[in-house]
Amino acid sequence: MSTTTSPSPEACTNTYHDDLRLVRGEIDKCMKCGNCMAVCPVYSVDKDEMAVTRSKIAVAEAVLKGDLALDDPEVSAMVFNCLVCKSCMTNCPTKVGYDKIALGFRAALVRKNGLPWLKKLIFTGLKNPKFFDVAMKAGASMQGIAFKGDRKLKAISPRSPFAMVGGSFGFDADRKMPELTVKPLRDRVEEVVRPAEVKVKAAFFTGDSLNYFYPDAGMDLIEVLAENGVEVHIPKAQNCCGIPVLVHGDIDTARRLAMNNIDTFEATGCDYLVTGCGSCGGAWQHDYVDLLAGDPVYKVKAEYWAKRTYDISTFLTKVVAFRQPKGQVEAVVTYHDSCHLKKGMKVFAEPRAILKSIPGVTLKEMAAPDTCCGSGGSYVVSHYDTSAAIGKSKALDINQTGADTVSTGCPACMMQLLDNLSRHGQQQKVTHYISLLAESYRQEKATTA
Ligand code: SF4
Numbered sequence: 001m002s003t004t005t006s007p008s009p010e011a012c013t014n015t016y017h018d019d020l021r022l023v024r025g026e027i028d029k030c031m032k033c034g035n036c037m038a039v040c041p042v043y044s045v046d047k048d049e050m051a052v053t054r055s056k057i058a059v060a061e062a063v064l065k066g067d068l069a070l071d072d073p074e075v076s077a078m079v080f081n082c083l084v085c086k087s088c089m090t091n092c093p094t095k096v097g098y099d100k101i102a103l104g105f106r107a108a109l110v111r112k113n114g115l116p117w118l119k120k121l122i123f124t125g126l127k128n129p130k131f132f133d134v135a136m137k138a139g140a141s142m143q144g145i146a147f148k149g150d151r152k153l154k155a156i157s158p159r160s161p162f163a164m165v166g167g168s169f170g171f172d173a174d175r176k177m178p179e180l181t182v183k184p185l186r187d188r189v190e191e192v193v194r195p196a197e198v199k200v201k202a203a204f205f206t207g208d209s210l211n212y213f214y215p216d217a218g219m220d221l222i223e224v225l226a227e228n229g230v231e232v233h234i235p236k237a238q239n240c241c242g243i244p245v246l247v248h249g250d251i252d253t254a255r256r257l258a259m260n261n262i263d264t265f266e267a268t269g270c271d272y273l274v275t276g277c278g279s280c281g282g283a284w285q286h287d288y289v290d291l292l293a294g295d296p297v298y299k300v301k302a303e304y305w306a307k308r309t310y311d312i313s314t315f316l317t318k319v320v321a322f323r324q325p326k327g328q329v330e331a332v333v334t335y336h337d338s339c340h341l342k343k344g345m346k347v348f349a350e351p352r353a354i355l356k357s358i359p360g361v362t363l364k365e366m367a368a369p370d371t372c373c374g375s376g377g378s379y380v381v382s383h384y385d386t387s388a389a390i391g392k393s394k395a396l397d398i399n400q401t402g403a404d405t406v407s408t409g410c411p412a413c414m415m416q417l418l419d420n421l422s423r424h425g426q427q428q429k430v431t432h433y434i435s436l437l438a439e440s441y442r443q444e445k446a447t448t449a
């Protein structure tokens with residue numbers, strides 16, 4: 001679809017991101033039943049009623065009535081002590097949209113007090129994709145100064161002087177992180193990858209995590225699409241999905257990023273948009289629609305792309321009917337449901353169907369595969385102790401399956417799982433499920449060549 005574009009994010013207002021009173025409808029739906037308490041990962045660790053959704057909603061109500069100040073330090077602390085994992089929303093009988101309340105409050109706080117200087121600096125970089133790309137590449141080439149490598153895990157850990165400084169927010173000497181690549185995904189491929197026989201065209205929104213931290217998984221995704229007759233467009237002008245700034249209340253930047261992405265993907269002429277990350281997919285399916293609802297032009301565009309956005313698993317199972325793989329991949333796999341993939345995009349059966357289709361793969365379910373891993377984007381840094389305790393439960397649940405591999409559909413979960421498995425002495429390999437399918441196709445070719 002192609003229409004005249006609006007000039008800037010300032011043109012869109014009147015959503016709950018701009019006017020806190022618009023979350024009133026969500027607040028009024030809460031009947032204080034406490035069902036949210038049973039599933040909140042933060043409450044499972046903190047055991048503090050103030051961590052539970054219903055308490056946060058009661059505080060939100062008091063702020064709207066004027067009984068509490070929005071920027072009261074305890075109010076702000078409550079608002080940010082949340083992974084925005086949507087678990088409470090899936091267990092709520094009246095379907096309270098707590099994500100809207102949390103995001104509305106964070107945005108209102110930023111409107112009132114501005115962004116802290118460090119967030120402002122980082123988000124300014126995100127707003128300038130070319131500058132951000134240069135900074136990430138510079139960081140990749142210099143990461144050896146602050147981090148040392150672990151070849152077996154394909155990971156890096158902070159060197160001791162840096163670990164001493166970073167220890168209080170989880171960057172201690174035991175921290176394991178994926179390496180920042182010197183050659184990002186979008187620099188490894190042409191903008192269009194065309195298989196010999198094209199059945200359909202789809203544009204791939206890589207997101208920053210696949211682009212900079214897991215480019216091999218991104219290459220696997222492109223390979224699988226091409227293997228299934230999909231002409232893949234990977235526009236270089238795409239930028240961050242905007243979720244990292246949206247959850248910190250920087251609405252202007254989130255809108256700029258969303259608008260640029262929409263214009264960029266519109267220019268590809270593709271009918272479908274494919275993602276390999278639950279947060280990125282959720283942004284296109286839901287957040288852009290909400291963010292741009294006040295702009296008559298971008299509202300229509302956002303709604304258009306929301307309907308055409310697929311996680312790679314749903315695209316393979318519902319749009320192209322993927323070719324059953326024949327190559328043997330010997331692995332006992334357990335699947336971790338990313339919160340944004342399952343609770344946001346409602347994708348959970350399709351990745352499992354893909355895993356079960358791979359010869360040699362045995363799927364073993366965790367006791368609670370859809371419990372949050374504790375990542376929550378920057379929550380892992382801002383609330384490290386709580387995040388680590390949630391991550392520990394997940395690591396133990398993975399271990400009791402006896403699996404040698406844990407697979408998921410979200411790069412941020414992969415990072416959190418990598419660190420927590422290593423901290424608890426567990427050896428499971430962490431992988432995106434699409435990489436196992438790609439491996440099976442490769443094995444098939446190797447044995448028939
Ligand atoms: S489950 Fe829903 S209705 Fe019940 S207390 Fe929590 S938010 Fe309110």
Ligand code: SF4
Pocket residue numbers: 039040041042043051052053081082083084085086087088089098
């Ligand atoms: S979104 Fe997740 S962390 Fe936040 S209140 Fe709901 S269940 Fe708890």
